[in-house]
Amino acid sequence: MNRFTRYDDDLRTFVESFLGFDTTDGGERDAQEWVLDRLASFGFDTYEWTADAERLATHPEFPDDPDEIPVADRPSVAGVAEFGDPEAGPTVVLNGHVDVVPADETLWDTDPFDPVWGEREDGSVTITARGAADMKVGTATCIFAGRALADAADDLDLNGRVVVESVAGEEEGGIGAASAAMDSPYPFERDAAIVAEPTSLTPVTATEGSLMKRLHVDGRSAHAARRWNGESVLPHFERIRRAFEELETERAERVRHPLYEQFSNPWPVNVGTVHAGSWASSVPASLDAEVRIGVAPGETVESVEAEFDAALGDVVADSEWLSAHPPTFERFSVQFSPAETDPDAAVVTTLRDAMDAAGLSETDPIGETYGADSRHFVHAGIPAVVFGPGDIDEAHFPNESIVWEEVLTAGEVITDTTCRLLS
Structure with a gap:
């Protein structure tokens, strides 16, 4: 039995409790207080911090208005274990997040915050709950990997x-x-990080960025019985949407990255919300849409924004109405910068060695179309790799589940990777 799997029963108990906390919509405090208490009981030195909204407002990815950054009563917590001469070796961060996206209970077969154990046809054990894949179980895996090493410290030369x-x-x-x-x-100082998001036990060294923009288009209202007296926003929006779709296709051919060749549409554009009109018997005179635009590693959010602003400008220039009533296209919410870690960084090569030792065959690094907290480490000069149990296709879905055997394998690999780095 390896260092990690001996904690199987304790990890199951921990995960059952952890998944039982509803940590949606800024409600992390109760769960974090519980985690902090567990970390102390495991022998870690504990740390707690709460973000400063005014400080985050100076960050290029966050809104400029501190009031738009919800930080109150949302602590982050950590545990630290030291080995041998702490200054003679690296500091390795094992990172996970506690918050989860909301769950529509009407779409679930079970209570999203009452974890349920199950078994698939192939005999694999699963646990189902909101956050099972994304990513409370991954966070718990990091905690127990650190605990496994700390408990074995006397037997290790680290x-x-x-x-x-x-x-x-x-x-x-x-x-x-x-x-x-x-x-x-x-x-x-921190020297390396492993972020245990669900990667299906595959190392991810590049994460995509995203640009969030809100489009507003004005038309002119009229009675539906005389709709020709109005100016519907819908045809104008459709021309804009098609222009963005054409740019998306062109960018997929022009902007290439070796870790994204498996995606036919590597930098997707998604119109996530559209609200138009006010009444079925009136010509729709205004439209608001929210758009998410993918940003490739090596690009900047600003350069991609300029491309889509220019595409919108071309549509406007070709329309007499839009030229006289120009739409607005403004940023909103949080922007995600792309990030990439050198595949030859020690944290990546060591992880791959540990994966190989665990019998995992798919050790080549890949890129992903989502963003993760790994980018914050990378932008701070800390090499980071994303690796964890679970399938990203389960994230944000009803009946979100994770295969337990995969959790144990991830824990074994993360423990071994960290041990190798500290040796």
């Missing part, structure tokens, strides 16, 4: 530190992680 983090607000741009990257809560 130098350095392990930091296990449970951060708040990842789903809202990485509030806890960004805060820690800007102003470290620790009295020591």
Whole structure:
């Protein structure tokens, strides 16, 4: 039995309790207080921090208005274990987040916050709850990997530190992680990070960025019985949508990255919301749409924004109505910068060695079309790799589940990787 799997029963108990906390909509405090207590009981030195909205407002990814950054009563917590001479070895961060996206109970077969164990046809054991894949189980895996090493410290010749983090607000741009990257809560430097998001046990070294923009188009209202007296916003919006779709297709051919060749549409554009008109018997005179635009590693949010602003400008120039009534296209919410870690970085090569030792065959790094807190480490000069149990296709879905055997394998690999780095 390896160092990690001996904690199987304790990890199951921990996960059952952890998944039982409803940590949606800024409600992380109760869960974080519980995690902090568990970290102390495991023998970690504990840390806690809450992000400063005014400080985050100076971050290029967050809104300029501090009132738009919800930080109150949302602590992030961590545990630190030191080995041998802590200054003679690296400090390795094992990171996960505590917050989860909302769950529509009408779409679930079970209570999203009452975890249920199950078994699939192939005999694999699963646990189902909101946050099972994304990513409370991954966070718990990091905690127990750190615990496994700390408990075995007397039998190991290690130098350095392990930091296990449970951060708040990842789903809202990485509030806890960004805060820690800007102003470290620790009295020591951090040298590498593993972020245990669900990657199906595959190392992810590049994450995509995203640009969030809100489009507003004005038309002219009229009675439906005389609709020709009005100016519907819908045809104008459709021309804009098609222009964005054409640019998306062109960018997929022009903007290439070796870690994204598996995606036919690597930098997707998604119109997530559309609200138009006010009454069925009136010509729709206004439209608001929210758009998410993918940003490739190596690009900047600003350069991609300029491309889509120009595409909108071409549509406007071709329309007499839009030229006289120009639409607005403004940023909103949080922008995600792309990030990439050198595949030859020690944390990546060591992870791949540990994966190979565990019998995992798919050890080549890949890129992903989502963003993660790993980017905050990378932008702070800390090499980071994303690796964890669970399938991203389960994230944000009803009946979100994770295969337990995969959790144990991830824990074994993360424990071994950290041990190798501290050796």
